[in-house]
Amino acid sequence: MTQKSSSRSNATPTIGRRTVLSLAGVGALGSLAGCLSVLSADESDSDGSGNGSDGDHDHDHGDGDDEPLTDHAYTAPPQIVDLAERNHRSTLRVVPARHQLVTDEAMGGPVELPEVWAWQADDLEPSVPGPIYRMNEGETFELTFDNSEHDRPHTVHAHAVGKSWGDDGAPVSTRTEVGAGERHTYELVGDVPGTHFYHCHYQTHTHLDMGMYGILRVDPEGYEAPDREYFLTMREWDGDLHEMNAGGDAEYNAADRDPKFYTINGRSAPTAFHPELGTPLIVSEGETVRIHVVNAGYENHAFHTHGHRFTVVEKDGSPIPEAARYEEDVVGLAPAERVTLEFEAGADSGIYPVHCHRVDHVTTDGAYPGGMATAIVYEGAMETDEFAEIMADAGYEG
Numbered sequence: 001m002t003q004k005s006s007s008r009s010n011a012t013p014t015i016g017r018r019t020v021l022s023l024a025g026v027g028a029l030g031s032l033a034g035c036l037s038v039l040s041a042d043e044s045d046s047d048g049s050g051n052g053s054d055g056d057h058d059h060d061h062g063d064g065d066d067e068p069l070t071d072h073a074y075t076a077p078p079q080i081v082d083l084a085e086r087n088h089r090s091t092l093r094v095v096p097a098r099h100q101l102v103t104d105e106a107m108g109g110p111v112e113l114p115e116v117w118a119w120q121a122d123d124l125e126p127s128v129p130g131p132i133y134r135m136n137e138g139e140t141f142e143l144t145f146d147n148s149e150h151d152r153p154h155t156v157h158a159h160a161v162g163k164s165w166g167d168d169g170a171p172v173s174t175r176t177e178v179g180a181g182e183r184h185t186y187e188l189v190g191d192v193p194g195t196h197f198y199h200c201h202y203q204t205h206t207h208l209d210m211g212m213y214g215i216l217r218v219d220p221e222g223y224e225a226p227d228r229e230y231f232l233t234m235r236e237w238d239g240d241l242h243e244m245n246a247g248g249d250a251e252y253n254a255a256d257r258d259p260k261f262y263t264i265n266g267r268s269a270p271t272a273f274h275p276e277l278g279t280p281l282i283v284s285e286g287e288t289v290r291i292h293v294v295n296a297g298y299e300n301h302a303f304h305t306h307g308h309r310f311t312v313v314e315k316d317g318s319p320i321p322e323a324a325r326y327e328e329d330v331v332g333l334a335p336a337e338r339v340t341l342e343f344e345a346g347a348d349s350g351i352y353p354v355h356c357h358r359v360d361h362v363t364t365d366g367a368y369p370g371g372m373a374t375a376i377v378y379e380g381a382m383e384t385d386e387f388a389e390i391m392a393d394a395g396y397e398g
Helices: 017-024 239-245 385-394
Strands: 080-082 089-102 111-121 132-136 140-146 183-189 194-199 213-219 228-237 261-264 281-283 288-295 301-305 310-315 330-333 338-344 351-356 373-378
Touching: 111 239, 132 140, 194 288, 194 338, 213 228, 213 288, 228 239, 228 281, 281 288, 288 330, 301 338, 330 338, 351 385
Parallel strands: 080 132, 089 140, 132 213, 228 288, 281 373
Antiparallel strands: 089 111, 140 183, 194 213, 228 261, 288 338, 301 330, 301 351, 310 338, 351 373
16 A cells, blocks of 8 residues: 655635536536546656645655555546447456555545556456446346456456356356456346446455456336436455555455545545546536445445435335335445435535545545545535635646
8 A cells, every 4th residue: 555645735726617517527427437537657746745735634644655566557437338339248357557545636645556456348448446337128238358467367246137157257156267368258137227236256355355346237118317327336445455466565364354445436535526536426406316326345334415315216226116215314335235316406505525424434544534525516616615625635626
């Protein structure tokens, strides 16, 4: 785990509402998970000084190492793959990469994992989480896993959707895996509409922890898209595993797993607020907002929204009957559990935190605030000083 403290000037950049909206998107699929890039290694600060914060908000994560453990390229944010546009076929690879939980320019950054095993779909960039595959109910998806980029066996296991026993991707029962240099095509049937989870099921206790997970969305027949739609994964990390796999001197044992890093869509606050790298939930007054939330970790998490009460409309691929729905502002998620929730953007125009309410999960290596936190951001609040300060902390300068 590479961690360095840094400081930035007190100057606050001017953040334009139009600039952020052009990044966020304003349509029914206005998810910030789509088609965005991160800094490459040669675009980072050459001295690793980053662009942190002064005063009460300054976080000191330690001196770290001057030399990185790996020279892997950095991951990108997850991207939505519309399978209908790809003839319901995709090739998935696993690529060793570096992954920044908090970027160089953000307050308290950089904080990074020196090696993750990132999923790469087709011609897209490798990402953690992996790509968000999207299909319609009743369609069949051919997913070819090409293990030519890695030296370990892997599999792909998708929750809920139909598949043959041989395509379940669980070698403990199928007795098969995809070895280095091999490939296998999984046939997945969209017979269970909803939001689902996929991951490597070989040596699951470490491979999933190395970043091999993602979302598979099956839209039900007649699906009506909301005004805004977002996909979020929650996950905790033990950096010792990543240092060990990067050749560092850390030791890791799954029985002694001790996470100190917490993310939404692979990023920790304040980077989680960054409109290109994180996933702020940008809304306009009166809009219907739908959020698909997956717990991709091994611990329970509590998804909480400020200023808005939501209704859970789906759970683990099953719609919640109208008579059983009710408004709430926190929902617990066990490992691999997923929910789809909806709310109307009817609060005062402002910026409202969204976070895990296990409050130690809103930390980064013990420093608060950090970890699993982002925000519901009203477009009308984007010209405020408060929004500009949040963007400065996130390292976004427009």
